[in-house]
Amino acid sequence: xxxxxxxxLFLAALVGLLSAGPPRKVAIIGAGVIGTSTALALKERDPTxxxxxxxxxxxxxxxxxxxxGLFRLDNGKYRKWGHESYKRFSKIFKEYGGFSGVQRLxxxxxxxxxxxxxxxxxxxxxxxxxxHFLRPHELEQFPFEADEIYGLxxxxxxxxxxxxxxxxSEILEEKYNVTFKQxxxxxxxxxxDSFDVIVNCAGLNGGIVANDGDAANVYPIRGxxxxxxxxxxxxxxxxxxxxxxxxxxxxxFMGTVKQEHRSDLKITREDIEDIQERYLKLQPAFKNxxxxxxxxxxxxxxxxxxxxxxxxxxxxxxxIHNYGHGGNGFTLSWGCALEAVNLAFK
Ligand SMILES: Cc1cc2nc3c(=O)[nH]c(=O)nc-3n(C[C@H](O)[C@H](O)[C@H](O)COP(=O)(O)OP(=O)(O)OC[C@H]3O[C@@H](n4cnc5c(N)ncnc54)[C@H](O)[C@@H]3O)c2cc1C
Ligand SMILES: *[C@@H]1O[C@H](CO)[C@@H](O)[C@H](O)[C@H]1NC(C)=O
Ligand SMILES: *[C@@H]1O[C@H](CO)[C@@H](O)[C@H](O)[C@H]1NC(C)=O
Ligand SMILES: *[C@@H]1O[C@H](CO)[C@@H](O)[C@H](O)[C@H]1NC(C)=O
Numbered sequence: 001x002x003x004x005x006x007x008x009l010f011l012a013a014l015v016g017l018l019s020a021g022p023p024r025k026v027a028i029i030g031a032g033v034i035g036t037s038t039a040l041a042l043k044e045r046d047p048t049x050x051x052x053x054x055x056x057x058x059x060x061x062x063x064x065x066x067x068x069g070l071f072r073l074d075n076g077k078y079r080k081w082g083h084e085s086y087k088r089f090s091k092i093f094k095e096y097g098g099f100s101g102v103q104r105l106x107x108x109x110x111x112x113x114x115x116x117x118x119x120x121x122x123x124x125x126x127x128x129x130x131x132h133f134l135r136p137h138e139l140e141q142f143p144f145e146a147d148e149i150y151g152l153x154x155x156x157x158x159x160x161x162x163x164x165x166x167x168x169s170e171i172l173e174e175k176y177n178v179t180f181k182q183x184x185x186x187x188x189x190x191x192x193d194s195f196d197v198i199v200n201c202a203g204l205n206g207g208i209v210a211n212d213g214d215a216a217n218v219y220p221i222r223g224x225x226x227x228x229x230x231x232x233x234x235x236x237x238x239x240x241x242x243x244x245x246x247x248x249x250x251x252x253f254m255g256t257v258k259q260e261h262r263s264d265l266k267i268t269r270e271d272i273e274d275i276q277e278r279y280l281k282l283q284p285a286f287k288n289x290x291x292x293x294x295x296x297x298x299x300x301x302x303x304x305x306x307x308x309x310x311x312x313x314x315x316x317x318x319x320i321h322n323y324g325h326g327g328n329g330f331t332l333s334w335g336c337a338l339e340a341v342n343l344a345f346k
Pocket of ligand 4: 284
């Protein structure tokens with residue numbers, strides 16, 4: 001009798017261990033760059049996991065569609081995630097070239113404030129290729145007095161939303177049999193008990209989908225970029241951190257504005273004049289460059305990225321939040337995806 005009791009205890013422990021093992025069925029809410037990267041990182045870790053990706057609007061209407069997705073990092077706190085992404089983009093470019101939507105691209109960041117450039121160096125200067133501070137003669141390329149400007153050069157990657165995200169989605173569908181379902185999820189509770197793990201990658205809606213009071217912490221940061229006719233522009237150029245041009249695979253983008261708590265998407269003449277006026281200080285030759293199209297989007301702002309796992313009293317389902325990436329969703333996408341996967345397997 002005692003033996004039988006012991007045996008059942010052993011069995012119960014085994015079942016407990018098994019159910020705490022790797023997830024078998026995962027829901028990802030969001031098919032922007034964050035949700036898609038998270039789905040791909042999960043499948044690369046374990047192709048046998050059953051993954052469903054939910055989205056509530058066509059990809060063209062998400063903020064992940066528009067950006068050139070230049071890799072650059074202002075917040076040193078996210079260094080590790082940035083480094084993981086950089087290595088990933090380098091590997092993808094080596095293996096697939098521009099077919100992946102990823103492009104290797106060198107360029108310059110200029111600033112009158114050298115402290116800001118040292119901070120850039122701390123954030124990625126040791127792993128980004130070809131990183132160096134500009135020597136005086138290299139500053140001759142730009143329309144500033146030699147003693148009023150500082151600059152750095154490095155090799156980066158663009159991960160163009162409209163090419164890179166569909167490239168990942170296709171791998172998910174074709175190679176990994178991942179299902180994409182258009183369905184608005186009111187909040188995570190709706191999927192609890194139907195999945196082992198739910199990853200909330202709902203961007204600007206992340207707080208609403210979390211349904212735990214975080215909605216108040218998530219806010220829009222309005223951005224605008226213009227596609228310009230300047231095919232001779234072959235480097236990215238930054239003056240400080242919101243005035244730039246980036247050449248992507250087939251075009252050149254000029255930007256931007258960062259307007260917190262503003263969510264109107266209509267692009268005004270003021271937006272474009274403001275961007276042009278700032279950019280001309282960096283490259284006056286752009287005076288006669290024509291604008292081919294414009295695009296605006298809302299970055300999912302939060303005081304910090306929410307990337308954590310939440311355990312529930314009422315269910316075994318684990319919730320992982322991965323949202324609030326602000327202006328760095330592409331830069332941090334792969335590092336955050338790997339972290340989310342680690343949390344799913346913990
Ligand atoms: C002008 C501009 C320039 C930028 N440039 C750069 C750059 O150079 N580099 C960089 O790293 N970042 C850049 N960004 C920031 C980047 O665009 C964002 O950080 C990133 O796209 C956020 O991705 P996401 O997947 O979190 O959100 P989104 O792309 O918004 O995706 C959210 C997903 O969640 C789904 N969803 C939302 N709510 C629900 C719901 N209730 N039910 C089901 N599905 C739901 C949506 O359908 C969508 O699929 C730029 C942004 C702008 C506006
Ligand atoms: C330069 O940048 C640093 C760091 O962002 C800031 O603390 C400092 O006030 C800036 N200096 C000037 C002169 O703007
Ligand atoms: C693909 O996924 C669907 C839905 O989860 C499943 O029914 C089907 O068996 C899977 N096919 C393969 C080849 O794994
Ligand atoms: C822009 O075009 C005008 C009119 O054709 C010309 O006079 C001017 O020199 C051009 N400026 C630049 C910077 O190319």
